[in-house]
Amino acid sequence: MPVEVRHYTDPASARCWGTEPKIRRLAWEFGDELEIRPVMGGLARSFGDPGGDPAPARGSRQATLIAEWLEQAAESGMPFDPRLWLRAPIASSYPACQAVTAAAEQGALAARAYLRRAREALMTECRGLDHLEALAAEAGPAGIDPARFRIDLGSNAILERLGEDLERSRAPSAGARAAGLVTSDSRGERIAIATLEFSAAGGGESTWVSAGAPYEELAAMAHAAGATERASQRPDPVEVVLSLGRVATREVEEISGQPPPVVRAELWAAAREWRLRATPILTGELWERAV
Secondary structure (H helix, E strand, C coil), rough: CEEEEEEEEEECHHHHHHCCHHHHHHHHHHHHHHHEEEEEEECCCCCCCCCCCCCCCCCHHHHHHHHHHHHHHHHHHHHCCCCCHHHCCCCCCCCHHHHHHHHHHHHHHHHHHHHHHHHHHHHCCCCCCCHHHHHHHHCCCCCCCCCHHHHHHHHHHHHHHHHHHHHHHHCHHHHHHHHHCCECCCEEEEEEEEEEEEEECCCCCCEECCCCCCCHHHHHHHHCCCCCCCCCCCHHHHHHHHHHHCCHHHHHHHHCCCCCCHHHHHHHHHHHCCCCCEECCEEEEEEEEEE
């Protein structure tokens, strides 16, 4: 029985995108031993007015968000394009959260696939994912059934399930408090975005850790909950890309364990052989199979 890992997250969270290399390494190394389930945290009901109706960020708030994304790019090494806030500023992160919840109707893997696609669209492609057509357009690239997704996205049941996620994220447990993973905003207390909750397969109390903690801490939590790594050597950089599909350079470094110069040299060598293709982003690149 796999260990359940609740990932308190949001598609529009720059911090979550910055910690994606560790989440993907966790999934790679533990495989089916872990069932990682996204819990939508509702980062911002309104980027423009935290206490009001959904509205795009303007002026100083806009500048603050751009600065936050650039700081995350520098800290994490992940590719970001903060020009989203200039070209297609989203009013709220709730529609994207609702979309991930709708994708979950097609299974846990579908939810994770759509969440990944939404992150890439927001963080690296300047796509304003805060309305129906934009959200529905990402279903196909995420590999899920577009027709079913569109139906689920508009259902009241999905709104109720999103509400359950938001309620869970707003009800911090004693364990989350003890781990220092409770923050507050204009609506009160909440579990910090980019938090992992490990639930032991045999029951018992959950354990909590920030997704931004060193990878060794995340792995130790998985071990303590009863999960075991797959017995295999670390993959080479090209294998990571061929196995995962679209992946950032920093993610390849994290999963392969190879130093940055080696990773970059091997990826570009594969690109010269037409095995891989790089998509340049403002602060980095994304890699995928060439054909």
